[in-house]
Amino acid sequence: MSSSTNGNSQRPVIEVDDVVHSFKGRRALDHVNFKVMPQSLHGFVGPNGAGKTTSLKIICTLLRPQFGIVKVFGHDVVDEQKMVRRKIGFMPDHFSTYRQMTVYEYLDFFAAAYGLPFAQRTRVIDEVLALTDMEGRKNDLISGLSRGMQQRTSLARVLVNDPDLLLLDEPASGLDPRARIELMEILKALRSMGKTIFISSHILPELAELCDAVTIIDKGKVMYSGSMSGLQASTNEHPTWRVTLGSEVDGIVDRMKGLPGVVDADQVEGRPDYRVSYDWTVTDTNSLLRGLLDLGVPIVGFTEDKRHLNDAFMDLTTKGVK
């Protein structure tokens, strides 16, 4: 698979500008605006019925926006449909597979449908099979594959035309933890190859782990769109770091709370892991680490706690429920 190259790396890959779309009088998208930057892994989260799939279908040219402009790589999704389709790969939220075909036949069909010549098809199929680790199953009927394998086959199909942008609608839904982790590894590999990935998902911890940016949508309105770090600032959350000690130390939580700028500290139940939140207007990460070292405890791990996407999601999308 070739790496994507963009002439202007600062130009957004996806530009959604003031998009409105309604179904039978119900507004699915209400003046939606967001941008996806090149070579990023951009999460798209929201409750069921928030407008995620509608947005994705508009971006991938399956739906025409009733109002507003959507551009993909600078091409309008309405006026330059073919150009957009050549550059993107869309994986819907259901298995869109011909179950009576073998994996190889399925990929061969889509590669030919994208107009790849015979020799190139063989090479590309071998590459995507290797990337998705499906080489050993290429002669299996799709109907006989597990859910995770079928999802990988779908992903392999999306990759046959070497798209610069991948639009993935709930790719991890219904997968077991192993299949989910494997899928995320493939996505990481794809990002490292320079692909831009726009992924809609409900599995927030994994998105938080993986994504550079996120758009949170609720009831057709964008509640937040931007970098993961900016999400904390926008929700007035305190940055939280996870400190792992070599062993449990008595009274350490209180000592941590006494550090300058620290607003909260608690222990993860049953483990020598501690979550420490600090006020970013008073201190910073370096100062916090220095303070922790000064406490003289054996620190074996110091990582950012990504739980904040969960919290932000709850804060931004459940106000109506509260």
Next chain:
Amino acid sequence: MYYGLVALLTRALRMDARQLRNHLFRLAFVGFIYLSMLMATIQSAFLGAPGLLFFSQIAWLNVLFITCAGIGYFSSAITEEKEEETIGLLQMAGLNHIGILLGKSTSRLIQVMLLLVVQFPFMLLAVTLGGVTRHQIFAAYVDVLAFTVLLANTALVCSVVFQRGGNAAAVTTLLMILYAVFPPIAGLELKDLVATGWTKSVWWQSLILTSLEWIEKSCVYYQLQEVMQTGFDQPILTKQVISNIVVGIACFGLAWLLFGPSVNNAAPGGATRGVVLKSTSRIQFLSPGRCWSNPFVWKDFQFIGGGYSLFVVKLLAYVMLFALICAVSVYNHNWLGIRLIDVGGIYFGCMLAILIIEACVSASRVFHDEIRLQTMSSLLMLPRSIPYIGYSKAIGCLMGLAPAAICLAGSALLLPDFRIANFAKLLIEPHFWASVMGIMIFLHLVALLSLFVKWGALPMAFFMMGPISTCCPVWQLMFLAVGPNGLQDLWGKLPATVTVWILTGLVCFVFQMMIAARLQELGTK
């Protein structure tokens, strides 16, 4: 236990009662009866026994409708759960096998019976029109109800045994053809057996003769003919009614017995590729191989048309059919009375029928399979236009018809009066093109309907062709072109033929636009 038994049945009936569509459909059926009655009243001024005419029309319509629509409706009862992989959920919800069978199939049987029951009071009005007695009406409805029980439960067995609705419907159709064909054969054999005195054992003779007699009397189609006879006075519980209900109940029992093994041993995913071979098989050259430059033609030829392997199988089967007809004709005492000179004509007729049936099945699957497998959105995402995809798919399906078309062409050469000149004349014959137009429109209608309904596009199209051929202005224009004192008589054959071509093109174009719009709509869902 009791709850599990009737839960699904109650739910299905409640759903039916709540859905306006079902009531409207029944109302439409009653409306049709009303129209027929109106026509019969008008006809009574110049025809005798208008009531019998009206009654026989409706009775035959019922049987035809139940046969055609019922095959798809009943045979999908369990297969739809298998295809959607929800049968396990039903079992986990505490429904036992008999509960599922009752809920999924018997509820459908009751729905069809309701269609018959709702017409019954109106049908009694036929008595006042004259020519038919109340007894005949009762007898006919009981016959049709018994047949419905038989059909529903035969289809239920197929639905339990097969993984896919299409296969279940195909086998049910085959069984229904046997049901229609077997009784006259049994009748002929009965006469032969009586004449030859084939065995000295009275018990065996009695058993065989009784069985054959029951088989002869078991078919609703022949029974209805008897009911329509003036002066019909047989009891309501005829052999047809008893045999149909008994076999129906036996089939339900069989479905119950087979349910567990069939469902528990089902392959995961439920989808198989029939006779399409894998590239790893021993006869690799018959496998689909690598995709052609037009992938849509390749896909539909291989996976809807059956591919190379089904091509060979079909070709062999059609050649064997020819050999069979020849063998029957050379057998001196064949009861069908086929002579060697008739072989060409009979084979031509058979192949024409097979070609049309195959074309209808392909038309019903060409787009429906994409909807069923939820692949339309993926296809629409390709940098290809909908017309390109649609026409390529149609070509793929047409290639699957090649064995039947080759044999049809071959059989035309065997026709006794076949001449190249006659064939050339046929090509400018407006009646010939009018027939082709009818088939073309029918196939388009089937393809379009398959995008709207989950099952039964074929029987639905069959029934819609009636109103279309009577009400559609294009159809009337076609009659004007080819009919007596029409365009053909005024200007000659060629202008009439060209008119038929234009009209066909126009209608097909409109259908294709509608299909494209619907595909776009479904792809975005």
